[in-house]
Amino acid sequence: MVDSWDLPRISTDYSFRGIDTAFLENEALRIQVLPGKGGDIIEFRDKRTDTDVLWHADHNWQPPSNGSLPAASTASWLDHYPGGWQMNLPIAGFGRKIEGSEYGLHGESALIPWNARVVENSDEAVALELTTELVRYPFECTRQLRLPRGASRLEIAESITNRGGVELEYIWQQHVTLAQPLLGPAARLDIPAERGVTQSESPAFANGRLQPDATFQWPDAPTRSGGRTDLREIPAPESGIHDQCYATDLEAGWYALTNPEIDLGFALSFPVDPFECIWYWQPLGGFHESPYFKRNYNVGLEPTTAYPSGDLPDAQRANGTMDTLGPGETVSASFVAHTFGGHEAVTDVSDTSVDGR
Secondary structure: OOOOOOOOEEEEEEEEOOEEEEEEEOOOEEEEEEOOOOOEEEEEEEOOOOEEOEOEOOOOOOOOOOOOOOOOOOHHHHHOOOEOEEEEOOOOOOOEEEOOEEEOOOOOOOOOOOEEEEEEEOOOEEEEEEEEEOOOOOEEEEEEEEEEOOOOEEEEEEEEEEOOOOOEEEOOEEEEEEEOOOOOOOOEEEOOEEEEEEOOOOOOOOOOOEOOOOEEEOOEEEEOOOOEEEOOEOOOHHHOEEEEEEEEEEOOOEEEEEEOOOOEEEEEEOOOOOOOEEEEEEEEEOOOOOOOOOOOEEEEEEEEOOOOOOOOOHHHHHOOOOEEEOOOOEEEEEEEEEEEOOOOOEEEEOOOOEEEO
16 A cells, blocks of 8 residues: 655665665655765755755765764865755864864764664654764764654754763854755845854955954945945855855844745754854855865855854854863754745744744
8 A cells, every 4th residue: 555645754765875865755845864974964855846955066075984084174074065954063164173183174973974763753743863973072963853744844853962071162063055046146044143243364265255354233244345245135156256254143043045036945943052153154156166166156054053163262262152061961952944935034933934024
């Protein structure tokens, strides 16, 4: 007997580019996950519009070997970066030295395999639990993805436990990248932030438009030319821009990218404790260095526990955003990712709904 296509379903019986792969699907969404590589989400398909909102890397990324760990440079994470959505631990951003070892870009959690098991498979919902232990840090990590029946939302619950005997600093990030056709000049970005901070001069982006080392009232950012730009607006691919900034002093934990031209939006809700900022990565046709070489037009909208992305850990210690986890302590957080239609702008996002006009 064939199962009803109205019911949610789940399978872990797949492989993608040699990587263990799982699918969660209901009437509204299809989600593709790579337990064999960091638990990456590489497809978030809205079925109503048949649109995958995530960005897919243009370069020839390679599956990491079992147990791959980041080199001290940025290369290893980028060599294995498919785009999509990663959970980064125990750092995000450029590398840093730790006691007895060293990290490159974005730490190690997205480079190692996670164990996967189906923990719910009913008429009401399906859920996949992913677990792993980091290699260079004594962190035990759990990530559960749950897709309810009939809902256009994915519910995510994560936890991190320090199994070591010393207190450790960490940065925890949801590295979400979005692209065309959702992204474009017709789209609008809504973030309930009071303040923004631009990237420092080091490292400076050759094709940046934003004034470095600036603090501003969100979304009205200062430019290098002496003007202002509204960060709710999305530049066109031919703009050739590459920028990074941070939305801080969040009034609530959510963001939404809405494109009324295709009647589609993507929204993510998250707890502002500990995710107190959003990294806004803007490689809008202007990332001229390896491995992109101006091929990518996407944005990264990344709830993160600390900022900025460089000068780890001194800059994060100095601005008070670096968190620590003591021996035996656990920190947990829940997220909800939605697709939606019917809005030109978003005014609020909850765990169950997206409100706007």
